[in-house]
Amino acid sequence: MLLVPVLAFVFLYTFGANRYALPTFLPDRVDSTLVEGKWRRDTVFHRVADFQLASQSGRSISQKDLGDGLYIANFFYSTCPGACPQMNSQMARIQEKFRHEPRVKLVSYTVDPAHDSVAALGRYAEQFGAIAGKWFFLTGDKSAIYRLVTEEFRLPAPSGVAPGIVHSQNLYLVDRDKRVRGIYDGTKAKDVDRLMTEINVLLYTYDHNQ
Structure with missing residues (x-):
């Protein structure tokens, strides 16, 4: 009887497969x-x-420029005083963690394109050490941004945080098939730790399920 749990462990260790x-x-x-x-x-x-x-x-930049891997997306505006700097500090952590993994990209969409010009985004990106070709800060036509935010990532319409600005603390994990595989609170380090673990899970499946 004492050997039963030992034999079960040996069997599972030898023949079992972990699934996540x-x-x-x-x-x-x-x-x-x-x-x-x-x-x-x-x-x-x-x-x-x-x-x-x-x-x-x-x-x-289009999605094609992000390659065949995955990307992490968030929404911000450069004059946001609280959550946005916290989120982008966490994005910087992700960038550093996967600095040498070309299949991982980061995309930050401004939700205030009237204020956040290309030049303004350049200055903002420098504050967080964005690596060229790794972390993209994107701006464009207001209607295109609004469609992306509300129709593609399905955030609710603007509500009182800032006039006409859609606001979210979420980070989104988008896989190589352009499906959202995770939604995380970008102001919480533990949630971002989980995101980084789940990035590794996706990369593992890409490497082993060809």
Whole structure:
């Protein structure tokens, strides 16, 4: 009897496999498909649509410029006094953690494009040590930003934080298929620690599930 738990451990250690599957967020609809004569219901999840916005260097950036890996997205405005600096300090932590991993990019969208010009974003990016080609601060047409925020990442319409400005403390983990795989509080270090762990989980699946 004493050998039973030992043998069970040896079996699981030798033949078992650890599984840690990330959830997928932002469902679009439920489809029904016929499989072997039986109807199966599958959730279809939203994919973030492409965009064309100007980066802090003045270069036009789309999702294609982010490569075939994953990216972390957040929304900010440069005159935000509280949450935005906290979020972008955490984004800087992520950048440093994955500095040498080309499949990980960071994208910060301004939600105040009238104020945050390319030049202003350049100065702001320097404050946080943004690495060129790694961390993109993006601005553009107000309607394009609004569509991206409310339709693609599905944040609620503006409400009193600042006139006409959509505000969020969230960081979004977007996988290589442009689906949102995690939503985190960007002002909390523990939540960002979890985000960095889950980035590693995705990278592991990309390496081992070709």
